[in-house]
Amino acid sequence: MNYNWNWKIFFDPEPGGSGTYIQYLFVGLAWTLAVALCAWVIALAVGATVGTLRTGPSRWVERACAAYVELFRNVPLLVQMFLWYFVLPELLPTAIGDWIKQMPPPWGSYVPAVLCLGIYMSVRIAEQVRAGIQSLPRGQGMAGTALGLTLPQTYRYVILPMTFRIILPPLTSEFMNTMKNSAVALTIGLLELTGRAKAMQEFSFHVFEAFLAATVIYLLVNLAVVLAMRALERQVRVPGFIGVSTGVQAGH
């Protein structure tokens, strides 16, 4: 074991000339958060729509949404990343494809990464929303009908507000999964936190300092998200409903 620890390395300038290594890593964190937050918006919008439609009355819509879920759930994230980045511009009409390929550096990989991660996570959110809606007592929907609400109104005012409160804990972990999965964007050239830790290792040969720093940053962000979501859960809790365990799930 002869590894030279050098904690001062973080204050050395990085070769790209943008500042010190520690600044370099924090810009990486900003990219990680930028990817995760934008992808989260897409995932929540698409996922809530698909998950809700799967509980609706139309069988054909249900089947189409189920097909969407199966399609994006059964292909690895990395493969999907490659499809968005390498394959999609080739399949689009030449003019659009060329325009995508000519996007300036960080955006050329940022946009596919956000779209890919957003769609990938939307499938998991759709499943959470569907499970949440199905876990509600059937009487809730019937009560809406009895009050003379139309089906969209029942969803808007009765079912969905309850559902989102119930699935808040699993949504928290899905958000953290989104943040963790954004590291896969380094394979298409986006220098987010993990990518920058790897780059720092290549420039400075200080492997463990670089990865330790990235690890600590990830843990701190996780902690912050958990604390914030716990506060939110207390705010929106409906007595007797939250804390209903949604059971253990496979994940990564």
Added chain:
Amino acid sequence: MFSGFDLDVIQRSLPYLFREGMIFTLTLTAIAMSGGIVFGTLLALLRLSSRAWLSSIAGGYVNLMRSLPLVLVIFWFYFLMPYVGAWILQQDQPVRIGAFLSAAITFTLFETAYYCEIMRAGIQSIPHGQVAAGQALGLGYLRTMGYIVLPQAFRNMVPVLLTQTVILFQDTSLVYVISSTDFLGAAAKVANRDGRLVEMYLFAAAVYFVVSFAASFYVRRLQTRIAVIR
């Protein structure tokens, strides 16, 4: 749109893709699954231990692994393992460790954390009366666990364990970042060599889809078949 789509490149590379790539992916999945379930179960027992220091060490490990991106963990182990090897073998120089061994250890240790959470939920789903009955029969801790609690916990959790394995199968594609030749790595190598990105990546996506879809379909059937009616 699909003009100039070259199916021949897929056909030519099939032996390479499946004999090298798919074998690597499946072996890695199998090793990580068996190791993950064995260690995960042991870790779950530690997590449920009444000794606070044991359960907090186990809990700390699980939470650490679950808060980090898999890509970062793969890098960590890839660079850490040569030093650990040198320390175990008492050598001055870092030991050279192959990509497969590195990936196998990484995925086993990483998945252990996830399987541990599943097994913990499985053990906790067993009514306490079962443990009490075991003790009343005069069985010790190990026998109560081995003969009464764990078999039932496994049975309850088989669908979730298998779903986790399907996710693991997909996640093994991330060994791409340490340039291993798994199925996706093999496809990427052919794609870059022949300049056929579209064909190879679409084909890889299709193969992953078919395998994962078939597996999760089977898991769903199994789930309804083995469900214990209570």
